[in-house]
Amino acid sequence: xxxxxxxxxxxxxxxxxxxxxxxxxxxxxxxxxxxxxxxxxxxxxxxxxxxxxxxxxxxxxxxxxxxxxxxxxxxxxxxxxxxxxxxxxxxxxxxxxxxxxxxxxxxxxxxxxxxxxxxxxxxxxxxxxxxxxxxxxxxxxxxxxxxxxxxxxxxxxxxxxxxxxxxxxxxxxxxxx
Amino acid sequence: xxxxxxxxxxxxxxxxxxxxxxxxxxxxxxxxxxxxxxxxxxxxxxxxxxxxxxxxxxxxxxxxxxxxxxxxxxxxxxxxxxxxxxxxxxxxxxxxxxxxxxxxxxxxxxxxxxxxxxxxxxxxxxxxxxxxx
Numbered sequence: 001x002x003x004x005x006x007x008x009x010x011x012x013x014x015x016x017x018x019x020x021x022x023x024x025x026x027x028x029x030x031x032x033x034x035x036x037x038x039x040x041x042x043x044x045x046x047x048x049x050x051x052x053x054x055x056x057x058x059x060x061x062x063x064x065x066x067x068x069x070x071x072x073x074x075x076x077x078x079x080x081x082x083x084x085x086x087x088x089x090x091x092x093x094x095x096x097x098x099x100x101x102x103x104x105x106x107x108x109x110x111x112x113x114x115x116x117x118x119x120x121x122x123x124x125x126x127x128x129x130x131x132x133x134x135x136x137x138x139x140x141x142x143x144x145x146x147x148x149x150x151x152x153x154x155x156x157x158x159x160x161x162x163x164x165x166x167x168x169x170x171x172x173x174x175x176x177x
Numbered sequence: 178x179x180x181x182x183x184x185x186x187x188x189x190x191x192x193x194x195x196x197x198x199x200x201x202x203x204x205x206x207x208x209x210x211x212x213x214x215x216x217x218x219x220x221x222x223x224x225x226x227x228x229x230x231x232x233x234x235x236x237x238x239x240x241x242x243x244x245x246x247x248x249x250x251x252x253x254x255x256x257x258x259x260x261x262x263x264x265x266x267x268x269x270x271x272x273x274x275x276x277x278x279x280x281x282x283x284x285x286x287x288x289x290x291x292x293x294x295x296x297x298x299x300x301x302x303x304x305x306x307x308x309x310x
Contacts (some may be wrong), residue, residue, distance in 0.1 A: 071222040072242065073208050096209045099225050140209075146241050148207050151180035152227055160198055 004100040005108065008038035008146040011061040014052040018075070025060065026050070031104050031124060035062055045123075046069040067099035075140055076103035077130045082111060094137040100127060182232040187239045189257060199270070201251065201261060202230070203252070206242050214242065218249050221274040235260055 008030060014023040026046060032038035039062060043054040076095045081088060093110070095103035104124065111117040132144045157173055160163050182188070188204045197220065206214040208224055215230070216222040222242075237255040239248060252258075260268040279287070 051194055055267065071214070073206055073214055098214065099209065143209055146186070149183045149185040151183050153180075155231075156228070158194055158228070160194055 003078050003099070003105050004033055005101055006033065006038075006106050007031055007065040007101055007104075008035065009061070009063045010038055010059070011043040012042060012046065012057055014050075014057045015031075029065065031101070034114075035064075038062060040080055067101065069098045073098055073133060075130045075135050076100060077128050077135075078103065078107050079108065079125040079127070080111075081123045081125055082115070082117045084115065084117065092136070094130065094140045096140050096143055100129075111171045182234060184227065185236065185240055187237045187251075189233045189237065190215070190237040192229055193231045194224070194229045197225075199235065199259065200234055201233075203237060203239070203248060204230075205239070205248070216245070218245070218252065228245070233261070233266070234264070263276060 009027060010030065011025060011027045011144050013025045014020070016023055026049075028042050028045060030038060030041050030045070039059055042059075042062075043057065049055055060087050073096060076097060078095065080093065081089050084089060093107055095106045097106060104127070105130040107124075108119050108122065111122055120155070123167070132141075135141050135144070154175055156175065184204060184207065186204060186206060189201055190204055192198055192200045192202060197217075200217055200220070202215045202217040202225070204219070205216045205222065206212045208214055210211055211228070212224050212226055214222060215225040222245075233299070235255070237251045237257060239251045243251065262271065
């Protein structure tokens with residue numbers, strides 16, 4: 001499963017000067033498609049929080065963070081701040097996924113489809129793994145059922161490889177399961 | 178016409194698209210409306226879209242997300258392999274696979290066997306015709 005958004009841990013600080021020999025080191029965890037973008041995002045956020053720019057700062061470390069247990073399902077809560085056509089808003093969204101990167105990707109695609117918010121207008125404030133009891137959204141809570149059972153109602157039959165795809169078919173498809 | 182095959186924990190499904198095409202997998206948990214957590218004795222537990230799965234009639238008795246050992250034991254207990262290979266769907270797939278992997282000599286042998294079988298059938302038919310005539 002390849003994800004578009006990777007999670008990076010970026011560590012940086014201002015450059016040491018005569019007045020400040022050991023400036024404070026700041027660490028951020030953020031999502032970007034690649035390392036270069038992650039570094040750029042880091043300076044963007046850090047500029048908003050502290051009086052430091054990329055020109056008078058240095059990057060100490062950048063590491064990609066991988067999911068510890070990609071084979072278990074978790075409920076992720078994502079707090080975000082996004083810019084709509086009329087202003088900035090905060091939002092809290094919940095997703096069920098196996099990895100944090102997967103849920104972030106779900107979030108970006110959902111914001112794009114539901115609110116027409118492009119990815120550069122979204123800032124992730126916080127993410128957390130939510131235990132099932134504390135989930136707020138019905139759409140995630142409905143899958144918290146150990147005896148979950150539902151039929152697949154609409155079954156489109158696909159050719160097993162894209163090579164076998166044809167424009168015209170001899171007969172109408174049978175969509176029942 | 179009510180539904181007979183449900184997506185549930187323990188349902189065996191056949192993968193019909195993608196890298197794991199043709200494998201039998203167990204639905205071990207449901208992530209959301211479109212995806213299931215799926216496991217099989219010879220693969221790492223992972224997520225799969227329901228569009229890639231075709232549900233079968235076989236269901237095994239497991240709890241949510243069992244570990245590999247429990248899963249293999251449950252599959253042995255339910256005798257999934259034999260049930261699948263004796264079902265008409267399973268047998269058809271085996272025959273398809275066999276036919277696709279024939280070499281020319283095998284096809285020659287099949288041709289001789291078909292001719293022989295047709296000869297025997299025709300003899301019996303001739304006998305029956307003579308009795309009724």
